[in-house]
Amino acid sequence: MNTKPFFFDLDMELLKAELKTMGLPEFRAKQLFQAFYVDLVSSIEEVTTLSKEMRQKLSEKMDFNRLKPIDNLLSTDGETAKTLFGLMDGRAIETVLMHYDERQTLCISSQAGCAMGCVFCATGQMGFARNLTSGEIVEQVLYYARELKKRGENVTNVVIMGMGEPFNNYEAVMAAVDLLNDPLALNLGARRITISTVGLVPQILRFAAEKRQINLAISLHAANDELRSSLLPVDRKYPLYELMQACREYIDLTHRRLTFEWALIQDVNDQEKDAYELVKLLKGMICHVNLIQLNPTKKYGGKTPSHERALAFQAILIENGITCTIRLRRGIDIHAGCGQLASYQRKSEKTDMI
Numbered sequence: 001m002n003t004k005p006f007f008f009d010l011d012m013e014l015l016k017a018e019l020k021t022m023g024l025p026e027f028r029a030k031q032l033f034q035a036f037y038v039d040l041v042s043s044i045e046e047v048t049t050l051s052k053e054m055r056q057k058l059s060e061k062m063d064f065n066r067l068k069p070i071d072n073l074l075s076t077d078g079e080t081a082k083t084l085f086g087l088m089d090g091r092a093i094e095t096v097l098m099h100y101d102e103r104q105t106l107c108i109s110s111q112a113g114c115a116m117g118c119v120f121c122a123t124g125q126m127g128f129a130r131n132l133t134s135g136e137i138v139e140q141v142l143y144y145a146r147e148l149k150k151r152g153e154n155v156t157n158v159v160i161m162g163m164g165e166p167f168n169n170y171e172a173v174m175a176a177v178d179l180l181n182d183p184l185a186l187n188l189g190a191r192r193i194t195i196s197t198v199g200l201v202p203q204i205l206r207f208a209a210e211k212r213q214i215n216l217a218i219s220l221h222a223a224n225d226e227l228r229s230s231l232l233p234v235d236r237k238y239p240l241y242e243l244m245q246a247c248r249e250y251i252d253l254t255h256r257r258l259t260f261e262w263a264l265i266q267d268v269n270d271q272e273k274d275a276y277e278l279v280k281l282l283k284g285m286i287c288h289v290n291l292i293q294l295n296p297t298k299k300y301g302g303k304t305p306s307h308e309r310a311l312a313f314q315a316i317l318i319e320n321g322i323t324c325t326i327r328l329r330r331g332i333d334i335h336a337g338c339g340q341l342a343s344y345q346r347k348s349e350k351t352d353m354i
């Protein structure tokens with residue numbers, strides 16, 4: 001087992017403490033943050049503000065890299081890239097970069113696999129392997145930040161919507177968010193970060209009480225428990241009544257607009273009656289609805305509705321005063337769409353990085 005500390009697991013205070021135990025001066029912590037998070041070096045050897053001896057000592061006593069890119073894919077339109085990373089214990093996760101006009105949005109994973117078992121999700125279909133550490137979450141961003149820097153760009157937005165249920169790995173996810181947000185580290189504005197949850201009520205309430213400025217999205221997908229529990233088993237534990245109470249409390253406490261995600265599945269939840277049922281459920285809430293046309297996965301037979309159906313559904317919400325957008329379908333050809341992430345290694349030819 002690896003017992004070395006991992007640089008990306010450490011905030012400034014923890015790093016200082018680690019340096020101290022190694023007999024290195026605490027002020028070196030700031031130089032290391034500057035090098036890895038601002039200058040975006042990829043190894044300790046490149047940190048030339050430290051002496052050769054210090055670099056040597058650090059490289060022996062601390063890990064600076066735990067994610068190995070094993071496969072890179074680029075969608076045919078060139079706008080979406082996906083990386084399969086191998087972890088130190090042989091598990092694997094995926095990370096997706098989406099390019100929209102001025103934005104480079106990175107979709108990161110919070111767990112290897114997921115225990116929530118949502119029927120239409122490839123990650124749910126593969127089951128749960130383990131939680132990621134905060135450093136493994138942060139390093140996904142660093143990897144892409146370095147890649148983008150090579151072409152004069154940077155990661156502008158981060159969505160925690162990759163593999164896993166972030167609220168089942170709450171501490172590590174929040175520690176990662178804090179590092180992304182830290183002005184001395186990546187300095188990514190809280191409003192540029194979004195967490196999506198399947199609807200874990202205690203964690204939504206905790207998140208609300210912490211009054212964090214990051215955006216929150218809730219995966220709803222159905223406006224009655226019968227349908228929702230058949231798609232999302234978690235609904236049996238936290239039925240809609242409790243979930244909506246928690247959402248109202250979140251809005252009351254934070255005064256922030258909540259996003260609800262709705263994966264449209266043909267003839268399952270894409271009819272007029274479903275849209276009206278949703279309107280009724282959301283009445284009086286400060287919220288936004290994000291529609292996702294179902295992405296195909298191996299073990300779910302549901303069909304993707306046409307764009308016309310999505311537009312008709314959207315129109316009903318808008319007529320009833322609920323803002324609603326249809327999420328662009330991105331990277332479907334490389335299985336990089338919502339719910340398509342799993343840790344399969346591709347057998348075909350490799351492509352170069354983004």
Ligand code: SAH
Pocket residue numbers: 118120121122160161162163164165166196197198218219220261262263292293294295296297338339340
């Ligand atoms: N575990 C979190 C975040 C990861 S999933 C959550 O469930 O919210 C990100 C979003 O993709 C969720 O809204 C999820 O319900 C949705 N999703 C999962 N599988 C999908 C699929 N096959 N097609 C479209 N959206 C899907």
Ligand code: SF4
Pocket residue numbers: 114115116117118121122123124125162163164165198339
């Ligand atoms: Fe897990 Fe989210 Fe997939 Fe459900 S949709 S199985 S919570 S990753």
